[in-house]
Amino acid sequence: MRAARLTSPAATLTGPGAAGGADPVVLVAHGSRDPRAADATRALARAVSAARPGTPVWASWLDHTEPGPTEVLRDLAVAGHRRAVLVPLLLTAAYHHRVDIPAAVAAAARSGPPLSVRVTDVLGPADDTADPALLAGLCRRLGETRPGRFDALVLAAAGTRDARARRSVGRVADALGAEFGVPCRVAYASAAPPAAGVAVSRLRASGARRVAVSAYFLAPGLFHDAVTEAAGAAGAVAVAAPLTDAPELVELVLRRVDDRRVVASTG
Structure with a gap:
């Protein structure tokens, strides 16, 4: 796998890290051969960053698009960050959440300096309940049609x-x-x-x-x-159009970031 090129407009590797600032947020999307999908993920990362000034926000992908979450986490650790929050941009807690994301986090732990990674719930229903922000985003997109x-x-x-x-x-x-x-x-x-x-x-x-x-x-x-x-x-x-960077989706991502319940963690 090629080394990651961390060129996200939403964050830099320097800044908060060992200094005790905000923990970086790594968004992990499924990935697609269609370039529109990666563009949408980058737009969401920018929107999340704008909504939470001072928090570094990175986009990553499990497949088809670089960088992957392993590369982002490893480079954050090398840059001096001690903790990170990983948010799966997934609507169901299926194979990618159960297998691919833990594997990516484990690979980063094996190949880089120590980094404590908190993996959040997916964006779909947690505890069998659909988040009101998710429903509001769906309603927004439907209304726009x-x-x-x-x-x-x-x-x-x-x-x-x-x-x-x-x-x-x-x-x-x-x-x-x-x-x-x-x-x-x-x-x-x-x-x-x-x-x-x-x-x-x-x-x-x-x-x-x-x-x-x-x-x-x-x-x-x-x-x-x-x-x-x-x-x-x-x-x-x-x-309706997909959720992409709807304000309600940004709100939902930040709720996941702020939810201290640990779905999975390393470090």
């Missing part, structure tokens, strides 16, 4: 084979439906049925006349493109 009156919703997510993760998506759908007072069904872009077009068609077949689609995505990319195309072909009146 100006869908008019709708009588049913689809919450379209990326997809996972993890049954527990799918249940967490279902809880968000239930909460979103309750927010608008309409039925809300889950759809997936991969790994699990139903697809977005199928979910829209089923709601229309059951009597819904105007079905809108909420995008349970953090960034644009091929999955969101596929959802948009399929839902539109099935008759959806609107498909």
Whole structure:
């Protein structure tokens, strides 16, 4: 793996560290071949940094885009930081949260100076509850599409084979439906049925006349493109944009940073 090039506009390696300032925050996204996804993560990092002056904020990716979290953590340790907070930019606590992120943190511990790393909850439901900020962000993006009156919703997510993760998506759908007072069904872009077009068609077949689609995505990319195309072909009146750097998502990231409950830690 190539060495990381830490050129994030949101932070510098110097500054708080051994001096006792704010612990750096490392955002970890899944990664995508689509450059729009990395751009969205960088925009979120800048927004989080702007909302928390004095806190270094770094973007990293598990795949496809550099730097990875191992490189960022190792370089922070070399620069003199003693602690860091790692926030998974994930909406479900599935394989990447359980396996890939701990492996990245462990690799940094093996290859660099000591660094205590606190890994937070994912951005999706923690303790079986969808954060109000997450719901508010979804509502914002849906409202931006100006869908008019709708009588049913689809919450379209990326997809996972993890049954527990799918249940967490279902809880968000239930909460979103309750927010608008309409039925809300889950759809997936991969790994699990139903697809977005199928979910829209089923709601229309059951009597819904105007079905809108909420995008349970953090960034644009091929999955969101596929959802948009399929839902539109099935008759959806609107498909929301991903959360990207919505103010509510920034608030949620900072809540995770400030939550002292330890999901995982090293050092």
